[in-house]
Amino acid sequence: MSTSHKLFLEAQQYIPGGVNSPVRAWRAVGGDPLFIQRGRGCRVIDADGREYLDYVGSWGPLIAGHAHPQIVRALEESLKRGTSFGAPTAKEIELAKMIVAAVPSIEKVRLTSSGTEATMTALRLARGYTKRTKILKFAGCYHGHSDALLVRAGSGALTFSQPDSQGVPEAFASQTLVADYNNLASVEAYCKADPTGIAAVIVEPIAGNMGLILPKPEFLSGLRKITQEYGIVLIFDEVISGFRVGLGGAQALYNITPDLTCLGKIVGGGMPLAAVGGKREIMDMLAPLGPVYQAGTLSGNPLAVTAGVETLKLVSAPGTYHRLNELGAMMAEGLRVAVKDTGTLACVNQIGSMFTLFFGVEQVDDYATATQSDTQLFARFFQGMIARGFYLPPSQFETCFISLVHGEAEVRETVAAAKDVLKNLRL
């Protein structure tokens, strides 16, 4: 019996489902989840001592890989000075300045401990600012697990075919409108039906939680135009795309200025840290300056801030995104050739260092097409890759991440393994 199996049996006695976040349980792919004992560079080592090439990267934060020496050194120094003060520290200003300098639309920023808190705060700010109540999101976009946003959500909710959660009062859910990703007409229809009712449109400018789905060329600029026309706050949820597709995130890449931006994952360098930022006028509505309340015992925690600062220093080095783009393109190209050579019906979506291999479909650009993919075939592919030492996210509806410490050799190795697995899938 493997150590991971033993640990999973024990964990299930004390922790619901044995995990502290649902997708970790591998329910969508079957088998026991690996318990990880440590990570090194682009690899993780499980409780049985087996090594895997890692494309989960803690679900996105680890753009610098595991235990990067520069981050570890800074954390050690910070740790010696104490773990938490619940009082302001100079390091928080350093991180805030780096965020404001990097992300074009952010004039002021508030740090939180999770992406869920960041999006929840962004919605509250939008409602306080506009004095309206409704919010509009897109089917298959995931913005954390707050009540208003667990409606037709992606990621784990989609993986378990529970895009709506029990426990969310109907009265709350009814304030959340759901439009179709990459479909401006569906947004316009809601706006026309209630021209002064919608406080915010929240969107993943690059959708990473129904697998990776790219915005069509006019989609984001169209959203900016419509929201301006109707006086709606436009929130870009860049928890995944922030510092992932470039220093300025998707908004810099596509040259769109949202009113508010949510950041998470990379901005905390693998520690619990996220952020909401945006226009000064809206951000200054937050307590203690304004009437919109938001707080957190561990917000701006010194260790988390330190990991964030060091990670942002690392990604700010010249050539970072050029390199990540090259590796991502090489991966996508390699996988497409493998798909073709093995006669598999599948497609690859990729941008920069993010990619998803969708099975059983030719093209995926929204929730409807994503949910047509063959999750059984994905599960078999996943198990084949695990058996060969490649750790992918355990769901069709997630995104793979390449880090700065992956290289061409690792990409080649991965493509070769994928081709081998795809060949066997057809048998």
Ligand SMILES: Cc1ncc(COP(=O)(O)O)c(C=O)c1O
């Ligand atoms: C786009 C997006 N927004 C928000 C969140 C929620 O962040 P957290 O899990 O830190 O609460 C996630 C998490 O995966 C996410 O992908």
